[in-house]
Amino acid sequence: MHFTRFSIAAAALLALAACAPPGQTGGSESNTTGPIKIANVNAQSGQLSSLGQWEHKGVKLAVDEANKAGGVNGRQIQLDLFDSQGDPTIGTNVARKIAAEGYLAMLGTAESAVTLAMAPILKDAKIPNITSGQSPKLAELKSPFLFLNAPTSVTFDETLAKYLIDDKGMKKIALISNNGAYGAGEHDAFLASLKTRNVTPSADEIVTPDQKDFNSNLAKIREQSPEVLFIGAEEVQSGLIAKQARELGIKAVLAGGAPVGTDVYATTAGLDNAEGTVVSSPYLSNEASEPIKAFAAKYKAAYNEEARMHVAKAYDGASILIEALKQTQGEGGQKLADAIRGVKRAGLLGDYTYDANGVGIHETKIGLVKDGKVVPEAAS
Amino acid sequence: MQVFLQTLIGGVTFGAVYALVAMGFSIVYRTMGLVNFAHGSVVMIGAYAASTFYLATQLPFAVAIVVAIAVTGLIGLVIERFLRPLENKDFTLMLIGTIGFGAVLEAGAVLVWGATGHAVPSPVATGPIDVAGIRIPTYSLLVIAVAAAATGLLALFLQRTKLGAAMQAVAMDHQAATAVGIHVGRSNAMAFAIGAGLAALAGSLIGPMLYVNPTMGGTLGIKGFAAAMLGGFGSMPGAIVGGLAFGLLDSFAAGNFQEYSELVTFLVFALIVMIRPTGVFGEATVNRA
Numbered sequence: 001m002h003f004t005r006f007s008i009a010a011a012a013l014l015a016l017a018a019c020a021p022p023g024q025t026g027g028s029e030s031n032t033t034g035p036i037k038i039a040n041v042n043a044q045s046g047q048l049s050s051l052g053q054w055e056h057k058g059v060k061l062a063v064d065e066a067n068k069a070g071g072v073n074g075r076q077i078q079l080d081l082f083d084s085q086g087d088p089t090i091g092t093n094v095a096r097k098i099a100a101e102g103y104l105a106m107l108g109t110a111e112s113a114v115t116l117a118m119a120p121i122l123k124d125a126k127i128p129n130i131t132s133g134q135s136p137k138l139a140e141l142k143s144p145f146l147f148l149n150a151p152t153s154v155t156f157d158e159t160l161a162k163y164l165i166d167d168k169g170m171k172k173i174a175l176i177s178n179n180g181a182y183g184a185g186e187h188d189a190f191l192a193s194l195k196t197r198n199v200t201p202s203a204d205e206i207v208t209p210d211q212k213d214f215n216s217n218l219a220k221i222r223e224q225s226p227e228v229l230f231i232g233a234e235e236v237q238s239g240l241i242a243k244q245a246r247e248l249g250i251k252a253v254l255a256g257g258a259p260v261g262t263d264v265y266a267t268t269a270g271l272d273n274a275e276g277t278v279v280s281s282p283y284l285s286n287e288a289s290e291p292i293k294a295f296a297a298k299y300k301a302a303y304n305e306e307a308r309m310h311v312a313k314a315y316d317g318a319s320i321l322i323e324a325l326k327q328t329q330g331e332g333g334q335k336l337a338d339a340i341r342g343v344k345r346a347g348l349l350g351d352y353t354y355d356a357n358g359v360g361i362h363e364t365k366i367g368l369v370k371d372g373k374v375v376p377e378a379a380s
Numbered sequence: 381m382q383v384f385l386q387t388l389i390g391g392v393t394f395g396a397v398y399a400l401v402a403m404g405f406s407i408v409y410r411t412m413g414l415v416n417f418a419h420g421s422v423v424m425i426g427a428y429a430a431s432t433f434y435l436a437t438q439l440p441f442a443v444a445i446v447v448a449i450a451v452t453g454l455i456g457l458v459i460e461r462f463l464r465p466l467e468n469k470d471f472t473l474m475l476i477g478t479i480g481f482g483a484v485l486e487a488g489a490v491l492v493w494g495a496t497g498h499a500v501p502s503p504v505a506t507g508p509i510d511v512a513g514i515r516i517p518t519y520s521l522l523v524i525a526v527a528a529a530a531t532g533l534l535a536l537f538l539q540r541t542k543l544g545a546a547m548q549a550v551a552m553d554h555q556a557a558t559a560v561g562i563h564v565g566r567s568n569a570m571a572f573a574i575g576a577g578l579a580a581l582a583g584s585l586i587g588p589m590l591y592v593n594p595t596m597g598g599t600l601g602i603k604g605f606a607a608a609m610l611g612g613f614g615s616m617p618g619a620i621v622g623g624l625a626f627g628l629l630d631s632f633a634a635g636n637f638q639e640y641s642e643l644v645t646f647l648v649f650a651l652i653v654m655i656r657p658t659g660v661f662g663e664a665t666v667n668r669a
Contacts, residue, residue, distance in 0.1 A: 207641075
């Protein structure tokens with residue numbers, strides 16, 4: 001009789017445990033043997049998949065190297081790839097899945113909107129996430145489990161404003177940006193940098209992330225004959241804006257953050273149209289320094305394609321995570337998050353020193369697009 | 381005034397492409413009473429086929445377009461052949477079948493071309509024409525001219541040829557058409573092939589204006605579908621008017637409503653469809669399948 005009652009109670013408890021939301025079970029798991037499970041979440045399909053594929057290659061390179069060198073305290077790292085499709089809803093599903101399946105940490109995504117959607121779930125599950133997103137909103141979350149492997153738009157755009165206004169004396173500036181998570185972040189950050197310099201933009205056009213025809217927005221900008229056209233949008237859309245701006249006869253200097261430094265931007269815009277675009281980025285070229293040159297050669301040998309910023313920052317992020325895992329001896333949760341925050345690393349994008357908001361890099365450099373490639377401004 | 385005219389240029393160019401997409405939707409619908417939800421994906425395959433051939437062979441863009449039309453025409457025939465057993469039996473399954481084909485085509489494109497996509501350089505080297513400060517890209521003129529020519533040819537085919545007349549007959553009354561000896565299945569196959577060909581033409585033309593990737597068919601499909609609804613689903617003149625109207629609506633909304641442009645565009649669209657559910661040229665009822 002007692003046994004029956006006990007069985008019922010045990011069954012009820014088990015059923016209750018099974019009903020707990022996914023993700024609440026993962027945090028307490030502490031496997032000390034077997035491979036260390038790391039999730040890489042990035043868009044592998046959809047319009048943003050080029051970013052996702054670069055990111056994955058960068059992460060994989062770092063993990064493969066670590067595994068070859070003996071892993072983390074003798075344990076191999078198991079890297080599993082999840083496709084977010086660049087979609088926040090799919091992202092949240094993936095977040096629950098990785099929480100439920102006992103992943104220790106997550107690398108990615110390249111899209112701020114997806115990372116923002118996933119962050120609360122990962123925070124609850126105490127899973128540290130090193131993201132490639134750079135929206136200031138990520139830092140504003142102040143999640144102790146969210147880290148950026150690149151500067152936020154605030155840094156990108158402050159450097160850009162300093163170069164254009166303080167150094168070059170250009171004050172007639174027009175903005176065109178989309179209202180997606182990345183575009184809005186760029187818009188607000190650049191506008192804030194203009195405000196501190198008492199510059200009012202001559203035009204401030206907002207488009208939707210899906211928009212393809214910018215004739216109307218650009219015609220309005222053309223009427224103001226700006227000296228600079230700031231573009232706050234992802235790679236393809238930035239390229240389309242640049243192309244249509246030049247077709248409309250807008251002669252302004254084109255300027256933007258990391259997206260305008262990619263070959264997707266340059267080929268979409270057309271090399272002639274992209275020529276001279278001012279890029280603010282922590283990673284300007286594969287020749288910028290000796291460690292970067294060595295990394296680019298290593299990447300080329302592994303994947304037979306040129307390295308780029310997205311690859312480099314994903315590699316940096318993964319390397320930081322591996323370093324932290326070595327410190328915690330493969331333990332996750334709060335301990336791993338604290339270890340990541342403590343990592344000081346001379347990375348490919350710069351010197352990482354994490355602040356309380358999870359931002360590790362605090363400066364970018366200026367480059368110019370020449371024949372579809374970015375060259376450091378000083379050398380041009 | 382300059383802003384107005386420049387907006388007009390952009391609206392008409394994109395409108396011409398939407399019109400081609402809408403015509404593809406309509407020709408299948410008027411013949412079979414079926415909305416081909418795979419149409420947007422066929423547009424994407426057309427864009428890929430044309431751009432890949434153009435970039436790989438360096439042959440004239442016109443040749444690449446013809447190749448793309450042939451490739452997608454074939455895909456159209458395959459889709460129709462798969463759906464034929466369901467004709468007049470299960471309409472819902474046919475609809476779902478087209479959605480399935482759309483997903484298959486998108487996944488197929490990822491397999492063949494990868495998920496990354498590619499930019500297509502403009503096949504027209506000359507710069508934009510400047511008319512009193514209004515810049516008209518030469519490629520836009522080409523797009524409008526090709527779309528107009530395709531529309532004219534299609535109208536001639538439907539009205540002046542025996543095959544075209546047969547398709548019209550099936551569209552009007554497929555039972556009567558069968559009674560007078562018209563092969564309805566063949567007529568449907570023709571509609572699918574022409575629809576796919578139009579999709580390829582639209583895809584090929586829009587490739588150099590955008591960025592070719594496996595998901596590009598989504599937005600183009602939705603806008604082409606909305607354009608067809610606006611003009612009157614199943615009506616060919618309606619598709620043209622709807623396409624241009626939607627292009628212009630989209631363009632002017634972008635300039636005037638900024639981040640709310642998409643909302644405004646589809647609100648206006650919904651209002652028009654509420655006031656006139658059959659669209660501009662649509663018939664009151666369509667009962668097929």
